[in-house]
Structures are given as C-alpha cells and as structure tokens.
Amino acid sequence: MHLDFAAVLVALTFLTGVIWGLDTLLFAKDRAARTPAGELPREPLLVEYSRSFFPVILIVLLFRSFLAEPFRIPSGSMMPTLLVGDFILVNKFSYGIRLPVIDKKIIPIGEPQRGDVVVFRYPGDPKLGASDPNLGNDYIKRIVGLPGDEIAYRDNTLFVNGEQVATTYLQPYVESKEMRWDGKLRSSLSASDTEDRKLASGQAVVSLEHLPGAEHRVIDIPNVTSTTDNVWRVPPGHYFAMGDNRDNSADSRVWGFVPEENLVGKAFVIWMSWRGLDNGVIDFSRLGTLIK
Template sequence: MSFQSILGNFALILFVLTVGTGIVWFLDVFFLSKQRRLAADKALAEFDARTAKLEADGIRVEQGKRAEIEASILRQPVWIEYSGSFFPVIALVFFLRSFLYEPFKIPSSSMLPTLFVGDLILVNKFEYGIRLPIINKKVVEVSNPQRGDVMVFKYPVDPTVDYIKRVVGVPGDKVTYRNKRLLINGKTLSYQAMPDFLDEEHLNYSKQYTENLTGVSHRILNDEQAPAFVRDPFNFPKRENCTYDTEGFSCVVPEGHYFMMGDNRDNSLDSRYWGFVPDQNIVGKAFFIWMNLGNIKRIGSFN
C-alpha cells in the first residue's frame, strides 16, 4: 500500500489513532498514574518529615506548599493528557463510521438527477451485513443489496477509491441494455418521460425519465447525442459473462457480484466499462442527504 493510499484511507488513519491513543490511555490508567501516585506519596512523606523537623525548630512552613508538590507530581504529561482526552472521541467516531453510518461527499455528476455534486450523504454500514473495518470482511449477515439500491463500494479497479452507483443487477440476473433501455431477465423496464433536466454545472439539458427498476422508481438522464454502445470496455474479471454490440450490451451477473450503473446513463463510468462489483467491495447503502453547502434544499432522503 502506497503512502498516498494510506493518506486516502481515513478508516485506517482512525484505526491507528484509536489504537495509539487507547494504548496510552490504558497505560496511564493502569500503570503510569499509579507510578505518579507512588512518587507523590514518597515526596509528600519526605516533605512532611522536613516540615515536622522545621516546626520542631520553631520554623513555620507554608501549608499550601504540600498541595502544590502533590499536584505537580500527579499532573499528566501533555502527551498523555491529550491522548487521554482524544481517545474516547476518536474511538466513538471510529465505531460509528465503521459499523453504523459513514458520511460521503458526491464528487461527480454520474448520479444526476438523484445526487448532485457536493451532496453530503450518509451511508448505512450495517444494511448489507456487519464488516470488520479496514479489511472489510463480512462477519455477520444482515441482508443483500437489492435492485434499485444506491450503493457505495470500493472501485474494483482501485479499491482505495470509493464509488457510488445504483444496483441494477443482482447475482444471477441477465442485464441487457438496448438503445438506452434496460431489460432485466428479458423484461423491459417501464419508462415515463419527464421535463428535460438542466445540468446547472455544465449548462446543458438532458432527456429525463422515470425508470421503474422492478418496483423502485427513480429518475435517469439520457444524452441524445451519446451513442448507445459501450466504447472500449475494460478487460475486467468475468468479462466472458458479457457481450457487446452497436446497440448496447448484455451481461449475466455472477454469484457474489453486482452490476452497477449511474443514473446519468451517458455520463457514468460504471459496470458497463469496468465490470462487476464483488460482495467484499461493498461499503454500504446510501440513503440520506444531510447537507449541501450550495443548496440546503437538497437535505432529505432519496430514491
């Protein structure tokens, strides 16, 4: 793993910080603080002996000196104090984003009109099973991704990068794309025309439709100028499950894998190009926009 990859893996950074601050906290609570207490008791005993001797000689000793000595010895070193303060906060954040909810920011327009560039979303980390952080190994089964889910996953070509697309094919499905229309297991999905969509970032209009993905209705975009065929698909694993022609493609989703597509159909680098998403790459189910600094009206759930 490269240094740049480590910097980009926030979960790994959090894990290292949690372990590091936790070790310091544990050592201080069960070992270092007791050593400071013993050192303080020894110093106070010596101070009391000297005080008693001085007072016996008629010399008065300032009473606040004893408390000052004790506080000075018991005071935590700065590095221990900061570690102990940050540990519970870092540990809580690590637990929340590893097992419950993780925030993501939408970086591209591939999921328009469902998700906009700059949308800050929440991803449910336990919807598709509880996974060990860092290695992303599933240890508890909960449920599996369903057609229509918006899912975050590790990009198969570069697992250090997170992608977000919509699940259009589950294991065993035959996904066919002909003239910009999806067929699942031989059945054409229903489409309803909507007013054209204005992409304010690029200042262009796209054809907009409501697509019913076997019970999940959501909006998609089509660019009439873009071809229906897939240009230069990658040589991805299990490529033999797919056939490509001038009208589109057809793929049979292998066991333990999912076929993903962006809602902005002609402006999305997705499974059409780089293939299937294995189960071990799943991060979680996206379900809520919690902020968009450019448009607070974007806050809310989505299909």
C-alpha cells in the same frame, strides 16, 4: 495515493488507548504517591492528550465503522438523484456488520436490492489491472442487476432478464436553479454546473425508470447513440451497477461487476449540499432529502 481513513482511526485508537492504559497500570499510582499533599498529579503531555482523545476517536471509529459514514459526491454520474457537492450518509449495517480495515463480514444482516444506491470500493477496470489509478476509490452507483440476472443495454434501453425496463417521460432537462444569480449565468462554474450546461444544451430528458421493485429518475440524451450493446450475466456474489446519468457514467457497462465484499453501504440521506467553486452556496432545499 488512496488514504485509508479507517486504518488511520484504528491506529490512533490503538496508540492512544495503549499509552493511556500503560500509564494507568504502571505509572499513575507512583506519580500520585510522589505528588505533595493537596496537589493534583501532573500527567505527561502525551498521556494527557491520549486520555482526552481516546474516547473521542473510539466513538468516531465505532460510529463510522458500524453505523453511518459520510461521503461527498465528486461527479455528476448520479444526476439527477445526486449532484456534485452533495454530502451524504451511508448506512454501514444495511448489508452486514464488517470489521474496519479488513472489511470482513462478521454479522450478515441483509443483501442489496435492485434499485439501491450503494457506495462501494471500485474494483478496477480489468483492462487496466493494477495500473488503474482509481483502484480502491469509493464509487457510488445504483444496483440494477442482482446475482444471476441477465442485464442488457441496447439503444439506450435497459433490459433485465429479457424484459425491457419501462420509462415514463417527465420533462426536458433544464439547468439547475443554482446555476443562476439574479437571472445571470454565474461566471465561476463547478463540475456539476458544467455538466448542467452540457446536459441542457444536449437536449437531455428526465424520465422515471420503473425497475422491477423500484422507481427512480434518470437522465439520458435521446440523440446520443449508446456505445454499448452487450448482454451481461451477473455472477454469484456480484452486482451490476449503473449511474442515473446514463450517458455520462463509467459503470458496470465499462469495468464490470461489483463484488459483494467491495460494498461499503447503502446511501440514504443528503445532509449537506454545497454548490459552486468560488461563490459556493448551501442548497437548503436538498438538506435532509432521502435518497431513492
């Protein structure tokens, strides 16, 4: 079941605020009058907790709803840009101020640009409908198609509005440094470690993709034939999103377009990176990395 943390915060803010407010208006003065001189009035435990937690929860709610929200990367679909175990911050006002829970935009500020790495609520696979188990979960991908664009993907090559998107070969993909301890392969592998091994053994390569107006690194496996050979016209109010790990990403090529109202925000920095399962370590080299 998908937990709506924003709804939980709103409910807790409302509940603690009401308890504290009602006590202040209706009971606090009477309680103070009945307290012997020289003693402090004793608040009921529920009121004391509400008074203490209300401002804290309110600050967290406002920060998370209107400024920045933390997310953890759960899969390798955005490698090499983002790795499993990366913790990122998402700018919540890049694409407009929205009310929490109902996600209604109240102040338009900006629109996604081609190349932005965005977090959004997964719209669901039309073939699965309401039975899609991931419906409503938070996904992260890169915007490659804007409203009105024609996007094509043929022979592992991206085309935008009929123009092939150029790539510059950088290097073969090699296992990440976190995979090894003293030259020996770790015995306990995380999902990202397993993806590392698969990509390295599959002769994957890292290239610099020159999207119109943006450049970023992608991974693909030259000897893997693309399973898609389609052309998509991005409708108004929608976006076409792809993972940087092109042969290991379920994205708009599979389930369609991202509606504008599903956007959560723009990913902008890695604030923590924790790799591994049993012997996880902090990768200090990734802390503070800006997401491009």
